[in-house]
Amino acid sequence: MSSNHKVYEFDSVIVRKPSQSVTGGLRAVDQGSPTYSGVKAEHDAYIAALETAGVTVQVLEPLEEFPDSIFVEDPALVFHQGAILLRPGIDSREGETAAIAPVLRERFETVLELAGGYVDGGDVLYTPDNIIIGLSARTTQEGADALIDCLEKFGRKGVVFNTPPNVLHFKTDCSLLDDETVLTTARLAASGVFDSYKKVITPGGEEAGANALRVNDTVFVGRDFPGIISMLVSEGYKVVPLETSQIGKIDAGLSCMSLRWHS
Ligand code: CIR
Numbered sequence: 001m002s003s004n005h006k007v008y009e010f011d012s013v014i015v016r017k018p019s020q021s022v023t024g025g026l027r028a029v030d031q032g033s034p035t036y037s038g039v040k041a042e043h044d045a046y047i048a049a050l051e052t053a054g055v056t057v058q059v060l061e062p063l064e065e066f067p068d069s070i071f072v073e074d075p076a077l078v079f080h081q082g083a084i085l086l087r088p089g090i091d092s093r094e095g096e097t098a099a100i101a102p103v104l105r106e107r108f109e110t111v112l113e114l115a116g117g118y119v120d121g122g123d124v125l126y127t128p129d130n131i132i133i134g135l136s137a138r139t140t141q142e143g144a145d146a147l148i149d150c151l152e153k154f155g156r157k158g159v160v161f162n163t164p165p166n167v168l169h170f171k172t173d174c175s176l177l178d179d180e181t182v183l184t185t186a187r188l189a190a191s192g193v194f195d196s197y198k199k200v201i202t203p204g205g206e207e208a209g210a211n212a213l214r215v216n217d218t219v220f221v222g223r224d225f226p227g228i229i230s231m232l233v234s235e236g237y238k239v240v241p242l243e244t245s246q247i248g249k250i251d252a253g254l255s256c257m258s259l260r261w262h263s
Helices: 020-024 036-052 096-107 141-153 226-234
Strands: 012-016 056-060 076-078 083-085 111-113 124-126 131-135 158-162 174-178 181-184 198-201 213-215 218-222 238-242 259-261
Touching: 012 036, 012 096, 020 036, 036 056, 036 218, 036 238, 056 096, 076 096, 076 259, 083 096, 083 141, 096 111, 111 141, 124 174, 131 141, 141 158, 174 213, 198 226, 218 226, 226 238
Parallel strands: 012 056, 083 111, 131 158, 181 198, 218 238
Antiparallel strands: 012 259, 076 083, 124 131, 174 181, 213 218
């Protein structure tokens, strides 16, 4: 039932092209809207970088009615064993699940659905030991409990922690670097959630860069976070910086633009 691959080893990825409406994407603080062409350029570079890291990318067509639908990580989870359809915890994104469901039913034999509550995929971190679910303004306890039931069907254990206050998603503040190391903000590390991990703490002012993305031997990091980049390089990681200044305006980092699994 389970794959022998590490949690950051992937061969398959799904992304969705940005819609023109992406300029109206959700944001907690308005730092101005991103431009469509800027988001598209960042997205194109992201796809090319994923392919270079060794995955095959399925590119879905844009959905104008859902400005945030470029962030395919939020409406579903994918594993070697199958997929789980989630329910994003904000009205304007709820319909994204129905939009991605047929694609996942084509790619996976088993597709489960949450029995209740709300979960955004951005609140779910895969680790070698378990699946961490962060409660947030988007992910409810009822949703987390329903997700734990689904994960059990795939032989995986879900555990629940709190996302720090005023942080969009659990993974806004962290990413897995290898089997035993996480990149995390100091505020998330202070919760104790990563006490059994080695930690690389984001330097002050670079909290927004904590959502890096490891794919096979490469760690993608936002280009605007030189402190994080130099820390990871000196730890021996193969780091590839990517432009995130446009998607950053709508509160996104690098994990949110893809669904990744090993077939
Ligand atoms: C939202 O607020 O839903 C989008 N503007 C950003 C989603 C980012 N998703 C993620 O980090 N998984």
